[in-house]
Amino acid sequence: MGSFAVPSSASSASKIKRKRHLSETSFEPNGQPTSRDASDEDNTDSSVPGNNSDTVMVNSSPASKRPRQRGLTSEEDESMSVSVSMPVAELPAGLEEQYGFKINPPPLDRPVRIYCDGIYDLFHFGHAKALEQAKKAFPDVYLLVGVCSDKETHKRKGKTVMTDNERYEAVRHCKWVDEVVTDAPWIVDQDFLDCHKIDYVAHDAEPYQSRESGDVYAFVKDQGRFLPTERTEGISTSDLITRIVRDYDAYLRRNLERGVSAKELNISFLKERKIKTKKSIEDFRDHIKATLHDTMTLWEDKSHDFIRGFGSLFGAEDVVDKFWKLRNKRGRITMDSASTSRTNSRAQSEDRDMAGLEASEDTDMEVPKKNKECV
Numbered sequence: 001m002g003s004f005a006v007p008s009s010a011s012s013a014s015k016i017k018r019k020r021h022l023s024e025t026s027f028e029p030n031g032q033p034t035s036r037d038a039s040d041e042d043n044t045d046s047s048v049p050g051n052n053s054d055t056v057m058v059n060s061s062p063a064s065k066r067p068r069q070r071g072l073t074s075e076e077d078e079s080m081s082v083s084v085s086m087p088v089a090e091l092p093a094g095l096e097e098q099y100g101f102k103i104n105p106p107p108l109d110r111p112v113r114i115y116c117d118g119i120y121d122l123f124h125f126g127h128a129k130a131l132e133q134a135k136k137a138f139p140d141v142y143l144l145v146g147v148c149s150d151k152e153t154h155k156r157k158g159k160t161v162m163t164d165n166e167r168y169e170a171v172r173h174c175k176w177v178d179e180v181v182t183d184a185p186w187i188v189d190q191d192f193l194d195c196h197k198i199d200y201v202a203h204d205a206e207p208y209q210s211r212e213s214g215d216v217y218a219f220v221k222d223q224g225r226f227l228p229t230e231r232t233e234g235i236s237t238s239d240l241i242t243r244i245v246r247d248y249d250a251y252l253r254r255n256l257e258r259g260v261s262a263k264e265l266n267i268s269f270l271k272e273r274k275i276k277t278k279k280s281i282e283d284f285r286d287h288i289k290a291t292l293h294d295t296m297t298l299w300e301d302k303s304h305d306f307i308r309g310f311g312s313l314f315g316a317e318d319v320v321d322k323f324w325k326l327r328n329k330r331g332r333i334t335m336d337s338a339s340t341s342r343t344n345s346r347a348q349s350e351d352r353d354m355a356g357l358e359a360s361e362d363t364d365m366e367v368p369k370k371n372k373e374c375v
Helices: 009-025 074-085 095-099 125-135 150-156 164-172 190-195 218-222 237-246 248-257 269-312 317-374
Strands: 112-118 141-147 179-182 200-204 226-229
Touching: 112 125, 125 141, 125 200, 125 226, 141 164, 164 179, 237 248, 248 269
Parallel strands: 112 141, 112 200, 141 179, 200 226
Antiparallel strands: none
């Protein structure tokens, strides 16, 4: 009579646990990563039906018993993917009423092509924020930036600090820019818009005047193709140049100390000597001030120790310490006020020296003219 082994209770229990584990883990949503290492946000796309992390329910029934879904045709699949992944581009509500001119609706079947133009001298964060506004105006934007050449800029607005090639490269390295249009026209015309397939020209809404027109953007505003942006207050190329001109002597001294020659700085030999002499006098003054301060501090510490030791004979150390702290506080206030007055008087004397130097230079220029008139 044949014999057979009866499975033990422990082995049967382990098989039941294994089946239960497989049924719970084999039906997770397919292709949905569960790791949150890369971001604090959920990796699922909440815009796709059935992928909402708050409403997803795991089906614990076997896969063979789930109802079969009807397969989608290629046209239905493509239309569904486009409707889900392509947000609709539209103008902000009330934009036309805010600025008082017509703005055309954006195209829906392709990226919106926006054009910004300017000089972009000393490219700064105000320029970058204007380009960022244009780039983020719609969900899908191709941003073109036109930079005017040196010839056009110097003729119409004046000298620039950077050359046109330097300005081209500065704009090209901004992350919001998709394409740089070099040697851009000062006034945009219809041929330029058609050539680059431009949908909008973005700039701040204030009229930009030129010799030909009271507003160089009036043409695109009339066509409804002008997109207004906001200026960044507190920063501009003119402000940066004003800071340099205001502290002209300080920057001259800075460059001279770094080894730049007077010829490269376009200053005379006398001007160079004057700046270096003033720097030597200030260094000597600061050295004397530091030496006196260190000496006074040393003697004050020694006198404090002597007085405190003498007061300890009568048990008056605390009284001496309080008196000394009060005295030091008053001394610091007096020194700060004296330092402020010396700084103000020094600035006034420097202004008088500069005025006298300019007056002497003007006199030297006028003397040959008078001699020439006498001859």
